[in-house]
Amino acid sequence: MAEIKDQENDAVIIDQLYRALSEDDLHGARVLLVQMHPSEIADAMESLPGKARSSIWSLLSPDVEGDVLSELQVPVRMELLEQMRPFKVAQVTKNLDADDVADILQELPKDMKDTVLLAMDEQNRQRLRSILSYPEDTAGGLMNIDIVSVRADVTLDVVMRYLRLLRQLPEQTDSLMVVDRENKYIGVLALTDILSKDPEATVGEVMTAKTGIPALTPAIDVARIFEQRDLLSAAVVNEDNMLLGRITVDDVVDVIQEEAEHTVRSMAGLGIDDMFAPVITSARRRAIWLGINLVTAFLAAWVIGQFEETIQQLVALAVLMPIVAGMGGIAGNQTLTIAVRGIALGQIGRSNARALLFKELAVGFLNGLVWSLIVMLIVVFWFDDWPLGIIIGLAMIVNLIIAALAGAVIPLGLKRFGIDPAIAGGVLLTTVTDVVGFTTFLGLATLFLLS
Amino acid sequence: MAEIKDQENDAVIIDQLYRALSEDDLHGARVLLVQMHPSEIADAMESLPGKARSSIWSLLSPDVEGDVLSELQVPVRMELLEQMRPFKVAQVTKNLDADDVADILQELPKDMKDTVLLAMDEQNRQRLRSILSYPEDTAGGLMNIDIVSVRADVTLDVVMRYLRLLRQLPEQTDSLMVVDRENKYIGVLALTDILSKDPEATVGEVMTAKTGIPALTPAIDVARIFEQRDLLSAAVVNEDNMLLGRITVDDVVDVIQEEAEHTVRSMAGLGIDDMFAPVITSARRRAIWLGINLVTAFLAAWVIGQFEETIQQLVALAVLMPIVAGMGGIAGNQTLTIAVRGIALGQIGRSNARALLFKELAVGFLNGLVWSLIVMLIVVFWFDDWPLGIIIGLAMIVNLIIAALAGAVIPLGLKRFGIDPAIAGGVLLTTVTDVVGFTTFLGLATLFLLS
Numbered sequence: 016m017a018e019i020k021d022q023e024n025d026a027v028i029i030d031q032l033y034r035a036l037s038e039d040d041l042h043g044a045r046v047l048l049v050q051m052h053p054s055e056i057a058d059a060m061e062s063l064p065g066k067a068r069s070s071i072w073s074l075l076s077p078d079v080e081g082d083v084l085s086e087l088q089v090p091v092r093m094e095l096l097e098q099m100r101p102f103k104v105a106q107v108t109k110n111l112d113a114d115d116v117a118d119i120l121q122e123l124p125k126d127m128k129d130t131v132l133l134a135m136d137e138q139n140r141q142r143l144r145s146i147l148s149y150p151e152d153t154a155g156g157l158m159n160i161d162i163v164s165v166r167a168d169v170t171l172d173v174v175m176r177y178l179r180l181l182r183q184l185p186e187q188t189d190s191l192m193v194v195d196r197e198n199k200y201i202g203v204l205a206l207t208d209i210l211s212k213d214p215e216a217t218v219g220e221v222m223t224a225k226t227g228i229p230a231l232t233p234a235i236d237v238a239r240i241f242e243q244r245d246l247l248s249a250a251v252v253n254e255d256n257m258l259l260g261r262i263t264v265d266d267v268v269d270v271i272q273e274e275a276e277h278t279v280r281s282m283a284g285l286g287i288d289d290m291f292a293p294v295i296t297s298a299r300r301r302a303i304w305l306g307i308n309l310v311t312a313f314l315a316a317w318v319i320g321q322f323e324e325t326i327q328q329l330v331a332l333a334v335l336m337p338i339v340a341g342m343g344g345i346a347g348n349q350t351l352t353i354a355v356r357g358i359a360l361g362q363i364g365r366s367n368a369r370a371l372l373f374k375e376l377a378v379g380f381l382n383g384l385v386w387s388l389i390v391m392l393i394v395v396f397w398f399d400d401w402p403l404g405i406i407i408g409l410a411m412i413v414n415l416i417i418a419a420l421a422g423a424v425i426p427l428g429l430k431r432f433g434i435d436p437a438i439a440g441g442v443l444l445t446t447v448t449d450v451v452g453f454t455t456f457l458g459l460a461t462l463f464l465l466s
Numbered sequence: 467m468a469e470i471k472d473q474e475n476d477a478v479i480i481d482q483l484y485r486a487l488s489e490d491d492l493h494g495a496r497v498l499l500v501q502m503h504p505s506e507i508a509d510a511m512e513s514l515p516g517k518a519r520s521s522i523w524s525l526l527s528p529d530v531e532g533d534v535l536s537e538l539q540v541p542v543r544m545e546l547l548e549q550m551r552p553f554k555v556a557q558v559t560k561n562l563d564a565d566d567v568a569d570i571l572q573e574l575p576k577d578m579k580d581t582v583l584l585a586m587d588e589q590n591r592q593r594l595r596s597i598l599s600y601p602e603d604t605a606g607g608l609m610n611i612d613i614v615s616v617r618a619d620v621t622l623d624v625v626m627r628y629l630r631l632l633r634q635l636p637e638q639t640d641s642l643m644v645v646d647r648e649n650k651y652i653g654v655l656a657l658t659d660i661l662s663k664d665p666e667a668t669v670g671e672v673m674t675a676k677t678g679i680p681a682l683t684p685a686i687d688v689a690r691i692f693e694q695r696d697l698l699s700a701a702v703v704n705e706d707n708m709l710l711g712r713i714t715v716d717d718v719v720d721v722i723q724e725e726a727e728h729t730v731r732s733m734a735g736l737g738i739d740d741m742f743a744p745v746i747t748s749a750r751r752r753a754i755w756l757g758i759n760l761v762t763a764f765l766a767a768w769v770i771g772q773f774e775e776t777i778q779q780l781v782a783l784a785v786l787m788p789i790v791a792g793m794g795g796i797a798g799n800q801t802l803t804i805a806v807r808g809i810a811l812g813q814i815g816r817s818n819a820r821a822l823l824f825k826e827l828a829v830g831f832l833n834g835l836v837w838s839l840i841v842m843l844i845v846v847f848w849f850d851d852w853p854l855g856i857i858i859g860l861a862m863i864v865n866l867i868i869a870a871l872a873g874a875v876i877p878l879g880l881k882r883f884g885i886d887p888a889i890a891g892g893v894l895l896t897t898v899t900d901v902v903g904f905t906t907f908l909g910l911a912t913l914f915l916l917s
Contacts, residue, residue: 062815062818206657247640279733290808294825349755370484
């Protein structure tokens with residue numbers, strides 16, 4: 016199996032696989048699948064329509080089913096799980112890491128989860144119960160429990176003899192956990208130190224003292240800690256500082272990826288929609304967003320409706336009004352995106368929130384000035400009407416400043432009320448920029464242009 | 467130093483720091499800074515306005531300056547570098563990993579880069595030159611050159627004695643690189659295997675055979691490989707398969723974070739804007755996007771202008787037309803986001819592109835049907851005008867289908883021409899949904915409603 020392939024190759028393999036499946040060439044498809052890494056198979060399934068997904072799943076050899084399942088995005092995985100019997104789920108997930116099995120089980124309905132647990136052997140069930148007792152998006156939900164721990168008072172030589180007895184260390188082990196007599200966590204012993212320091216030194220002399228991550232720490236904060244400290248793994252502890260498990264960087268990479276993906280999707284009103292969800296499912300998921308935006312659109316329409324007489328007298332207003340509202344929306348969205356990401360990354364507190372607001376207002380004022388001048392000149396040139404040009408210029412500068420204000424204040428306000436600003440921010444902002452844009456432009460026109 | 471803190475705490479520390487700085491309490495600020503990790507200091511600098519940034523920088527102790535510099539986002543770092551002399555840059559970066567120094571130097575103008583290189587000692591200069599010879603966003607640009615390599619024919623026992631002679635292994639070492647006599651890369655020897663396998667076994671028996679990542683592989687593909695294979699590190703090789711260096715997962719985490727961030731920012735027209743860039747800089751960076759959107763807006767205005775007479779006769783059209791255009795924009799943006807992310811993640815090839823298009827068209831048709839019916843009913847109820855309701859319903863269903871088509875076709879087309887769909891996709895899409903929305907609605911009205 017080639018380790019290295021670029022994106023283009025991925026797409027080519029997916030193409031070949033899709034072609035084999037559409038031509039009912041099951042042998043050809045199986046030959047391709049055998050050459051693929053489970054994560055590539057998962058990628059391919061995500062990139063193909065529902066029918067191809069089930070065909071691929073049915074062609075897989077039993078020993079990769081578990082890995083593929085654990086690599087799939089949640090909605091695609093759910094699709095498969097809904098069609099599987101509990102016994103099959105237990106069988107497929109048997110050889111996975113406990114944290115990956117927990118991820119999968121966490122999405123099942125309670126009764127099915129219990130049945131799957133019962134179908135497992137005692138040891139696996141115990142391990143899983145301890146992870147499942149924590150919410151999925153916390154350190155406890157992310158952790159794995161296959162840890163190797165040592166005491167501080169033994170020598171490195173003893174540690175090495177102990178490791179050799181184990182014959183095999185868990186995957187992704189870069190360090191051992193050091194605990195005291197009561198299994199309380201006190202620090203880590205890096206494998207690099209075991210190998211390069213004096214074998215007669217004790218663990219306590221060589222180890223690095225550390226505090227563990229409390230099991231209820233949100234996953235997103237865990238990701239930030241890993242990112243800031245360039246960690247490969249970290250210990251998870253309970254409220255009494257007892258060692259529960261460890262988190263490895265591969266799980267954290269998934270959290271980081273999902274978190275950024277979450278902003279992109281939320282801001283577009285996509286939720287957890289996947290590329291090839293059934294048409295009905297996709298349509299329904301996106302319909303909510305369209306519905307909410309429709310309310311905004313009718314509100315804007317109602318505002319315009321208040322100025323029907325003005326428009327009747329000067330139709331140029333109808334021609335130009337989308338410019339005022341639209342430019343406000345674009346500028347506001349720039350500020351909103353900055354603020355939403357700042358909040359998601361935990362970079363906005365009380366003091367700099369005000370500084371951010373002032374900065375965005377200044378940017379809004381400056382760009383408002385520049386673009387309202389340009390728009391004014393174009394309108395004067397187009398309609399040969401100075402008063403109309405001045406009115407649209409004024410309306411634009413007002414709307415761009417209000418857009419900057421709204422772009423900064425809305426997400427901060429939503430956050431204070433515990434609402435995800437990535438989801439609700441965009442609609443609220445558009446409502447503000449539409450209503451303010453239409454009101455100022457048509458209002459100023461009513462006041463100054465009509466005889 | 468507390469290892470564990472949550473986002474709220476980050477914001478609190480930034481608040482305290484900002485307050486100390488605004489009150490000119492330099493001692494208090496320094497006390498806070500000493501307790502912070504370099505990455506937290508970098509975070510704080512990114513979250514505060516320019517003046518506070520320089521104050522923090524001047525208060526740092528020399529031994530953390532390099533780490534802080536390497537953790538800063540590019541635009542903020544550039545701000546600092548522009549004010550530093552080459553000698554100072556050489557001094558500050560002396561103790562950093564070579565790949566981090568290369569990252570920093572890559573952003574400097576050529577003559578300054580050369581001066582900094584000259585100010586370094588011979589060994590560092592050699593190491594840096596080899597990294598700098600590769601573009602920043604390739605495997606070669608990401609790699610580090612502090613590698614420990616071993617031959618396949620020695621025993622683990624010999625390896626262990628060799629490691630003990632080194633006294634210290636490079637940070638983030640999870641495995642040694644195995645090479646043949648000509649320094650050609652043949653695989654990895656995991657530290658876990660050195661510690662748990664029979665010391666008399668040879669490296670060749672225990673190692674895992676692997677192919678290296680070619681130095682010119684794009685960074686984004688490197689990230690995908692790490693993510694799919696859950697790697698902690700990987701070897702980088704030249705075209706002759708000679709071992710050049712290694713990439714560690716911490717650098718890959720940065721690539722993943724930046725890549726997702728790139729989509730969010732590009733789609734909002736923010737480019738590399740940072741939260742507290744000077745007002746003028748921010749305004750200028752965002753102005754380009756506003757300018758491009760203005761062209762779109764005037765194009766839409768021109769379309770509306772073609773129907774001035776129609777609007778004059780029926781002002782309700784002006785009231786309702788933003789609904790048709792706006793809903794098309796929202797629906798199209800949902801499809802666009804799905805396609806842009808699919809392309810960025812390398813999940814869209816020739817075969818599934820067509821499947822995606824059909825799926826999106828079906829979703830567009832379905833949602834078009836549902837929402838045009840609802841809008842029709844609201845309009846009939848509001849204006850008591852059945853023909854007007856039917857016209858807006860028809861226009862909406864057309865626009866939502868065209869929006870789905872454009873949302874899928876535009877990014878795929880842009881990609882074929884080598885243009886980043888995240889940047890240009892949104893404007894093009896809005897142009898299409900505005901023009902189609904206004905044309906169908908006002909056009910149908912002209913044909914069927916006017917007497």
